[in-house]
Amino acid sequence: MRAPLLPLLLLVLSPLAVAAPFSVKATPAQVVLGQDKAVLVQVKVPSGTPPLRASASTGSLLPLPTTARDVYSYRWVAPDIRYPLLAVLAFWVEPAEGPPEVTTLHIPLLGRTTLDVATDVGAGAEVVVQVADMRFGPVITNRKGRAQVQVKVPPNVREASVLATAKGQQTHRTARLDVPPERPLLALISPDVLPVEGSGWLLVLGEQPLPESELDLQVRGGSIQALEQTPGVFRVKPEPGSSAVTVDVHRQDGTGAARVTAPVSAPIVASIPPPESLPVVASPPEVKPAPSMDWGKYLSWHHLSFHLQAGGFLAGGDNRGPLVSVGLGYRLPPLAGRFFWLEAEAGLRQSVTQPLVEQLGPLDSRVVALPLLLSARGLLFERGPLSIHGRAGAGVMFYEQRVTSSFFAEPRSQRGQSFMGFVAAQAAWSFGAASALFELRGSYAAAQASEIDAQLGGLSASLGVRYSL
Known part of the structure; x- marks a missing residue:
């Protein structure tokens, strides 16, 4: 009865492999706020992959010059904050049809703080503080039975365990961590320029794709429609005459917000050739305009x-x-x-x-x-x-x-x-x-x-x- 179990597991796990088509590596894998400044992110793509697009829920994601074939490099700079937060980075390509498959990378931002500890075991006690799976200390208490322990706090952690040991006695208590309840939220639109007569896709990501029931969406210049049984994916359609579609996304519990804007392409006007009876004047050679820099992302x-x-x-x-x-x-x-x-x-x-x-x-x-x-x-x-x-x-x-x-x-x-x-x-x-x-x-x-x-x-x-x- 155990032999069919392996093929069954492969069938169950195969969709998870498709959901992350690119190999992503971050160095370092986490950031200590106020200490680590930047992260090198490398994305390996298969040969022949269309241009890669990237976005981040927080911080600055800057492309770096290519150093290897089929490898995209980025420099991600942490935001100027001191409280722990999870940063979500997204990488995708524009598909021929349907919503894009997004590869996500989570970078924990660890905050640093000093925890004031008061014990009942008196002076000379050894105090160890455990935050998630990290231990800090021991620190010896002063004559009043107090100690200060410097700790690092990862995202989504609200409590710390304090262990005090003295003369064979050990006490344990829980300390509350004063951490803002902010959670990551990233919104992106595909394609990057929406067609006048057509539609595109809105993807909303947090620690995972977020369903419509957890979100408050406000749209200007278009309309959206949620995809059934596909959380975090919405169809976007521009309104007639709109030059851009802007979507403001808020978590209903007030712990996160994001905004994304996509321009709408102008209609193509067909050129009418001159009548055959009139002499045709040779047009000068076409001069292609120099590529323009997208100053919008720099002027912030x-x-x-x-x-x-x-x-x-x-x-x-x-x-x-x-x-x-x-x-x-x-x-x-x-x-x-x-x-x-x-x-x-x-x-x-x-x-x-x-x-x-x-x-x-x-x-x-x-x-x-x-x-x-x-x-x-x-x-x-x-x-x-x-x-x-x-x-x-x-x-x-x-x-x-x-x-x-x-x-x-x-x-x-x-x-x-x-x-x-x-x-x-x-x-x-x-x-x-x-x-x-x-x-x-x-x-x-x-x-x-x-x-x-x-x-x-x-x-x-x-x-x-x-x-x-």
Whole structure:
């Protein structure tokens, strides 16, 4: 009776093999948030496979240059969060008909936290914390019977087990983990451009395909219809005259949301040849337009950051004073490896001197400068929440000098503008979307006119904060 069991198992398991047609490898297989920054993803496809499409529920998925035949490589960068979450990556090709078969890859994002443990066994106890299948410790309790244990928390884990051992006694209790109830949600439309007269497919994925009963779907520019007995698959049909179809997907329990947009192709207008009775003028050779870059995926609000800094500068002699600056940065997503930002900055500097001039007495000279700068910032070093950046930039500086003295009947002032350039080293400590900044900057900004010869650059130090969207 056991002999037919193997063929029966093969028949049952064969659909599971078809559901994942591509071989996918991720290095590393999981990410510790605040420690691991990027994952290398490689997808092996059979020879002759059409172009591969890819999408991610969170983070940034960037294609890398091809290094092997029939192997697609990607660099996936984790989102700027600190709580555990499961990232879902999807890979598929456009089929001739029917919905695409999607290969999914799950990357666990592990959060780090410090668990405060209070025990009843007193000082000197050994405390071990178990989170899922991971153990942390032992940590020795202090004289109050308390200990702090650093743990890593995988997705979908809400509790930790705390074991305390002292003098042969062991106590066990459960500690609640404060983790947001967010779950992954990924929506994709196939084909990437929907036909005007026709339909396409909407696929909704989480840890697994999600049925319509667990979702709240809102559609603009078209209509959708669920496929019976196929969870997570919907037929999409554009409305007449619509240029794009947008679908907002929400879990009904409020733990996840996603949005996907697909353009609708314009109708093809047939060209009418000229009448035979008219002479036909040879048309010039067709000039194919240069391939355009899809800037839509690069121009995203999530690549913007804002910073505010305040400090002081010293340029020798009386050339010193306070400074403040505010800036806007944009991260360049196409670049792999090190990250680069373009930044625009506006600042304010002030230098106050009181020189003593013979026959005129003491003067009160105030110079106020407004630098407007463009710069580039590159990541030089990163470990955990600490990162070191290099900055270089230049621009124009507008300044105004105001001189008052008992010898003058009224204050004297003059205005001008000058070049300003700088290089800087900047340290950042990340607290999630916000980062604390410390910057050392060397700059050149000479203010020279008929009655002023000052240097508003020199060496400066400033503290600040940066917020990334």
